[in-house]
Amino acid sequence: MQIDHSENIVELKNISFAYGGKNVLEDITFNVHKGDYLGIVGPNGGGKTTLLKIIIGLLTPSHGTVHLFGQDICCFNKWSKIGYVPQKATNFDNSFPLTVEEVVTMGRYGKPKNDKIVLQSLKQVEMLEFRNKLIGDLSGGQQQRVFIAKALAGEPEIIFLDEPTVGVDLKTQEQFYRILKDLNKKLKLTLVLISHDIDVIASETTEIACVNKKLIYDNNPENFLRSEKLKKLYGSGVKFVFHTH
Amino acid sequence: MEAVLSLFFIHTNMFDIFQYGFILRGLEAGLIIAVIAPLIGIFLVLRRYSLIADTLSHVSLAGIALGLLLKINPIITALIASISSSIFIEKLRINKKVYGESALSIFLSGSLAIAIVLIGIAKGFNINLFNYLFGSIVTVKQIDVYLIGILGMVVIGLIIFFYKELVYVTFDEESAKVSGINTNFINTLLIVLAALTVSLAIPIVGILLVSALIVLPVVTALQFKKSFKQTILIAEVISIVSVFLGIFVSYYLNLATGGTIVLIALGIFFLSLFF
Structure with a gap:
């Protein structure tokens, strides 16, 4: 199946975000196309998570517009097309009484019940045998795979x-x-x-967005990371180590 | 347990208890409260909101004092006070004007102050207020049973209807929002349902013990490390057993109802720690 990379799933235009009078993001414009595997990198505090939260509507930008699947984020309603695996997914209480299967079923919120898809999602992340275990009894890595399965169970178009x-x-x-x-x-x-x-971003993803208040975008992660642009973003004196698979 | 049961049979016929209208009313109201308390409790406990039950019960005390002063049914004034405060507390939390716990302590101490002033104005109330503080099934009138019954059904109905949303928001609020759930609505719904439950439970267990009935069966059930639905089911069984046994034991041994119910729930909790 050929993927139409020209189809925009996410469109960001001139996004700025200020928090407590301080600019966190400035004038960010880029698109995510269908089939992309986009990596967003940047130093700690550079605004990566803020940018992601703006894209999925958890934060409202001070300036600029966000469109998902061609719809303005303010009135976006096709949430079932989106899967989200948050940063602090492993930060919930370990005694939370939810089994792996119950967590993955949550991913189908807003869609008809379908146990087959739930089990298939667990199989895809190689966690099927753990389905009756409590989520808190799993290791961090296993929990993250369950959260991917939860995102997959909703049959999203983007995660x-x-x-x-x-x-x-x-x-x-x-x-x-x-x-x-x-x-x-x-x-x-x-x-x-x-x-x-x-x-990881250099070796795994197909496009890269570097965020440190501003954004530099490229569709060839490895070349980009070897270029001078990155030094501008992180400052000079930073060493990057790469390995190729 | 055997000793208690034998006491029943030695001193009286076990079914004598049902001859008394107030006992029947207490059992009916108690059953409804026993069912709804853990249903709300599980969400409050898991969201670290347990303290809100305590705050809302003190807000209810101010409502009850006002009701006694104005000679209006105190459950109704308690309901109005706790529901309106719960919405206000949630607004404060969302606006981040004050920390969540600070909002709770402001309301807890503020409403206690209002209650004390109202009691002062009335130059003290009779035994009635004491019953509301510590719980007594004698306080439950027929109209209260109807009120508890109808509003209890509303609480159960809303929890069943919004069950998926409540579980999702409790587990991971951000992801719930990205799934398209109106999390502000669900948070407000939960706190209003908590307010309803607290005010309805007061005649049975009393203001000072109401949070114990909401929290204890859930905390006990969590010790068994089961799925969400199984945990609710275990909490329901513990709650119903505690309330029924509490009413029976308090009647036969002439003890305070609210205290007996909570002591039984506490006993089951300590037993669960050994599992």
């Missing part, structure tokens, strides 16, 4: 992931990124991944 591998061991991280790559390549899912790990 936003905010630092999904924080606190997850290296081996599990690799498995996690393999699953994401498969989703993007095989299911043609559009992905937007926020990470502070430039190495």
Whole structure:
């Protein structure tokens, strides 16, 4: 199946955001196209999470417009097209009485009940055998896979992931990124991944957006990261280490 | 337990209890309260909102004092006071004008102050106020049973209708919002339902113990580490057993109803820690 990369799923125009009188984001304009695997990188406090929250309507920008699937965010109502894996997904109470299956079923909110899709989503992230366990009894990496399954269960067209591998061991991280790559390549899912790990973004994603109050966008992550533009964003004296697969 | 049961049979026929209208009214109202308390409690406990039950019960005290002073049914004035305060507390929390806990303590102490002033104006109330403080099924009138019954059904109906939304918002408010749920509405609904439950439970367990009935069965059920629905079911069983046993035991041993109910719930909680 050919993907039409010219179709815009997210359109940001001149987005600025100020918090407590301080500018966090300035004049950000870019689009996410259908089938993209966009990585958003940037230093801590550079505004990555703020930008993501603006895109999905959790924060309102001071200036600029956000369109999702061609609809202005203010009146957007096709929420079932969107999957979201938040940064602090692992921060809930470990004694929260929800089983893995109950969590994934939540992902189908607003859609008809369909146990088959729920189980299939769990299978996709290799977590089917854990379906009757309490979410709090799983390791951080396993919980994050469940949250991906929850996003998948809603059969979205785009999934936003905010630092999904924080606190997850290296081996599990690799498995996690393999699953994401498969989703993007095989299911043609559009992905937007926020990470502070430039190495991961360079090797995994197909486009890159660097955010440090302002934004530099490129559709060739590896070349971009070797270029001078990045130094401007992070400041000089920063060393980046790459590895290729 | 056996000793208590044998006491029943030695001293009186067990079913004598049903001859008394006030006991029947107490049991009817108690059953409804026992059912709705954990339904609200599970969401309050998991959202770390347990303290709100305490605050709303003190707000209800101000309402009850006003009702006794104006000779209006105190449950109705308690309902009006707690529901309007609950909406105001939620507004303060959303606007972030004050911290969540500070809003709760302002309302708790403020309404206690209003209640004390009203009691002063009335130059003290009779035994009635004491009953509302500590709970006594003698306080429950037939009209109260109807009121508790109808509003209790409203609480149950709304929780069933908005169950998915309530669970989602409790688990992860941000994701719930991104799923298209109106989280402000669900938060306000929860706090208003909590206000309703607290005010309705006061005649049975009393102002000072109402939060125990809302919190204890849920905290006990959470010890079993089951799914959400199973946890609710366990909490319901604990709550109903505590309220029924509490009413029976308090009647036969001539103890305070509210205190007995809460002590039984507390006993079950300590037992659950050994599982």
